[in-house]
Amino acid sequence: MMTDAGGPQPSPLPADHPPIAKPKVGVLLVNLGTPDEPTPGAVRRYLREFLSDERIVDLPRALWLPVLHGIILNVRPAATARNYAKIWRAESNESPLRYYTRAQAESLDARLAGVTVDWAMRYGNPSVASRLDAMKQAGCERILVIPLYPQYSATTTASVADAVFNAVKAMRWQPAIRMAPAFHDEPHYIDALAAVTRRHLAGEDFAPERVVISFHGLPQRYFDLGDPYHCHCAKTARLLREEMGWTEDFAPMAFQSKFGREKWLEPATEETINRLASEGVKKLAVIMPGFTADCIETLEEIDIAGRETFMEAGGEAFTAIPCLNDAPEMTVLMETLARRETAGWTA
Secondary structure, three states: OEOOOOOEOOOOOOOOOOOOOOOEEEEEEEEEEEOOOOOHHHHHHHHHHHHHOOOOOOOOHHHHHHHHHHHHHHHHHHHHHHHHHHHOEOOOOEOHHHHHHHHHHHHHHHHOOOEEEEEEEEEEOOEHHHHHHHHHHOOEEEEEEEEOOOOOOOOOHHHHHHHHHHHHHOOOOOOEEEEOOOOOOOHHHHHHHHHHHHHHHHOOOOOOOEEEEEEEOOEHHHHHOOOOHHHHHHHHHHHHHHHHOOOOOOOOEEEEOOOOOOOEOOOEHHHHHHHHHHOOOOEEEEEOOOOOOOOHHHHOHHHHHHHHHHHHOOOOEEEEOOOOOOOHHHHHHHHHHHHHHOEOOEO
């Protein structure tokens, strides 16, 4: 390289300095997690990690761990593995959550020139620590982490932050880290939900009489302690109704996936489905805006078990509206978040 005077330009490194990678900016998408295969052993490993997280179950360890290891991990994996087998993607031998999270990262990578995009799972593989280490080894000195949870909760978003900072705590040379905020009221998110909903319902041979807006549940106690999750869910539901022209009576909000005996956020999705059927609703749709990718909670719990509940209660037609998955609107949403949150890092 020549200087303005025509001579060689000095190297920025001493002649004997080992080569170093050009500093890069990275974006890491993180979703909840998945077992590696639909078998009791793989599910047991996944549940052990998931249910050992104090963000998920905050009971005293002396009380919870004996229950987890003595009962739950011996009883639950077989049934859960059977449910995973119902939705497993045979062509790629992976769960839908892994498939769609990877697809989302690949689509975003194609839109962000000069930025390294990767993906990880909070529980299971690929782990947050392994992908952060790989990105750092590839030269990423600044990394934006986007938890793929639209609504903030200590059980999800904060747990991702725990995993990220535990990983960088072990690094002698740490990359700069940014955590993207919740996007429950982001206009591109609401637009994406509406677009996917309209496309899906246009392809059905019936018009739903009601649409249940179902979010993953949370113990009521967490809300009482200040977790904003319920408020975020309520705002997402309100904005989606406004965009779709739905009333609250037409599209009630509910909460699914209750676990354990303590009181959870209400009303429960299963109870709401039964109530609507008992009131004479014959055609029902369910949308699950808290999930950005279809998974066991959407495909098995709602599209299979929820459908059976409704039909057995007298329903005639049921549809589960897909998550954002690999829809083009999801890519636009992720690009919007990534560009906003890497401001000052990229051109």
